[in-house]
Amino acid sequence: MAHESGAGTQHVRATGGRLWQLLPVDWGKIQEVTNEPVPGHIKRWWFALGGTPAYLFLIQITTGILLSFYYVPSQDHAYDSVAAITHVVPFGWFVRSIHKWAANLMIITVLLHMCRVFFSCAFRHPRQVNWVVGCGLLMCTLSLGFTGYSLIQEQLSYWGITVASELVSNVPFIGGILATFMRGGEEIGPNTLTRMFNLHVGILPVITILLIGLHIAVLRLHGVSELTFSDPRIQPEHPRLAKDLLGVKLLSLLAAIGAIGCLAAAAFAKSSFTMLARELSPESTRLLWLVLGAILATASALLSRGHMYGLLLWFGISIMTIAKLLFDLTHQEALHPAGWIAMAVVLGITAVYGVVRQNRFIEGKGADKPFNFFPDHIISELLIGTLLLFLLTLMTLVFPAELAEKANPLVTPDHIKPEWYFFFQFRMLKLTGLNTAVVLSGVLGVMVVGWPWIDALLEKIAPKRDLGIYIGIVAFLMFLVFTVWEATV
């Protein structure tokens, strides 16, 4: 029999009535398991970053399904179908651009999440298994990026597969088999695209969903790691970084003022008001101001960590703003300035309301005391999710996904370049040659996956010297330098 736990469950029972009894589930237990208090430091986005790639993955699934209605996975028609999505299908350019930018943001946020786990040593005992599961997720995310890019069948994406299959075929012992499997034969041909398509829309998403489920399950079993530092003197100082360094209230207020300014510009600005006027139509310029204003209002609300109702109100307005934006885009309509002003005023009031309520959330409840997963944490995630929607919309408006020339297997391009997240490896390949690059990639991969055990060994050899952290800093800087180096040549 289900056991009652807490007023919340009783309320659900009372309002849900018999409906709940139809399901033989212990709702009290479920509420207990899903609503364990979250440690205070998770209020900071940096420490709760894992939710962001999960959210972006949902956006990828949604936009990917929409794209699959028009994409034709055959070598003869793939490129033309992407061209049709970009230029003919209503909103095709929008969905494709969101899919592209969300993919890039997903990779960036997975890497950032990995950095936070690494530098806060959250992979240490007993969380080694979740680190390994995370490595699987990193592989899946990168592979989704690679296979997705190869589907476009433009020159660089085609030649990217050629270089990748060369790399794979040089893997000791199993390289030949792996490369043949990847290409679907001895040469790149129609089978290659079918394989990339299957991997991209079927196999990899399913593995990713399973791994995310496992990742969260293991996380729930261990609980999120607490913040611990080898030097106890710095412990109380640490989590209030943003507040201490910059003053959250001031930032929040500035963002609110900026938001109102942008929205006023959206209402009044002539197209010549912005440098983008040469590129964008007056409608798009206005939309750009609107999106910028909304982003600033979001930042303001996020920084203020206002009261739940204020945030929900703000959330509703944000969704309405996005809806209006899309409506304008379809109908190319210009809204009356009074409409913009009304929107600016409501957004501004909401943001200032958030500032006023900040004390209650941070000081009243205690910045570092545990808080409820639902609704407190979920609302923060919703805020971040909405902010990301705005960011993606902005990127899409300013840098819509384009299409380069069609793949030509007979003409090698002057400069072959993979996507930015493989720049590190590509630079390594250029510096060391094919064979060494393959071996180095393998060694680095094994080191990343086995890092919790390497770190434990380093701790044993030189306790409390934080050798692992220094190695991490060097590795991170190398990744950055190689990536920027490759990007600039």
Ligand code: HEM
């Ligand atoms: C699609 C990719 C990923 C998703 C959706 C994801 C999701 C999450 C979430 C929601 C958390 C809870 C805490 C937080 O939000 O930071 C978490 C924690 C964790 N993640 Fe990930 N993660 C991903 C990739 C990775 C990667 C690449 C690694 C490392 C190689 C990793 C290792 C860990 C570990 C060890 C924890 C426990 C940290 C702690 O207890 O403080 N994850 N992950």
